[in-house]
Amino acid sequence: MAIFQRARSQEQRDIRRKSILDAAAAMLLEMPAAAVTLSELSRRVGLAKSNVLRYFESREAVLLDLLDDAAREWLANQAPHVTAKVEGVVPVGQRIDVVSESLANGFAAEPVLSDLLSVQAAILERNVSTQLAMRYRKGVLTSVSGLASLLSSVLPELDEGHSFDAAKTLILLVRSIWTESNPADAMKAAIAQDPSLCMRNSFAVELKNAFEVVLAGHIALQHNTLP
Incomplete structure (x- = not known):
C-alpha cells in the first residue's frame, strides 16, 4: 500500500494539483461532468479523498x-x-x-x-x-x-x-x-x-x-x- 507523502515545496504542490486536474480531465473524456465523483477521482490519482481536498476544496x-x-x-x-x-x-x-x-x-x-x-x-x-x-x-x-x-x-x-x-x-x-x-x-x-x-x-x-x-x-x- 502506497504511503501518502505530503508535498512540501510549492513545486511539489503544483505537480500534485496538476495530477488531480489531469485525472479529472481524463474522466471527462469517459463520462459526463455530473458523473465525476470525488471517490473515483481520488482512486485514479492514488490519493485518499482527504488528501485530494488538501489541494481542492471540493x-x-x-x-x-x-x-x-x-x-x-x-x-x-x-x-x-x-x-x-x-x-x-x-x-x-x-x-x-x-x-x-x-x-x-x-x-x-x-x-x-x-x-x-x-x-x-x-x-x-x-x-x-x-x-x-x-x-x-x-x-x-x-x-x-x-x-x-x-x-x-x-x-x-x-x-x-x-x-x-x-x-x-x-x-x-x-x-x-x-x-x-x-x-x-x-x-x-x-x-x-x-x-x-x-x-x-x-x-x-x-x-x-x-x-x-x-x-x-x-x-x-x-x-x-x-x-
Whole structure:
C-alpha cells in the first residue's frame, strides 16, 4: 500500500494539483461532468479523498478549474479562426451566418467544454466557498468579455454593450441546448421508439440557428431596425 507523502515545496504542490486536474480531465473524456465523483477521482490519482481536498476544496472546485482553463483555451483558438472565416465577407447577414456557424461548430468540437458549461450553475457552483465563487466568476466575466470582443471585431455593427449581452446569451444557449441534445436514457429510449418526440436538430445546427437569432436581434435592437 502506497504511503501518502505530503508535498512540501510549492513545486511539489503544483505537480500534485496538476495530477488531480489531469485525472479529472481524463474522466471527462469517459463520462459526463455530473458523473465525476470525488471517490473515483481520488482512486485514479492514488490519493485518499482527504488528501485530494488538501489541494481542492471540493469535486466542484476541480471541475470549475477545468472549465476555466477550457473556456480560455477555446476562446484563444476560436478568435483567429472566426476572424479568418469572415475576412472579405461584407454583407452583415452573411457575416452573422458565418460567425454563428463557426462558433457553433467550435462548441460542438469541444463536448467537454459544452458539458461543463451545461452543469455550471446547477451543479458546479453549488459546493464552493464564497472566495472560490468570486475568483471563478471573475474568470467567467473575463471569458465573456473576450467573446464579446471577438463578436464586436467581426460584427462592428454591435457596440460594446450589445456585444457583451450577446456573448452572455450565446453561453446560456450552449448550456441549455447541450442539455436538450443529451437527454437521459429514458428519453433516448422514448425517442428511439417514436422519433416524432425529438424536438431538435444536431447540437451544432441548433446552436447555429439560435446564435443567428441572437446576433441579428442585437444588431436590429441597436440600430432600431426591428419591424
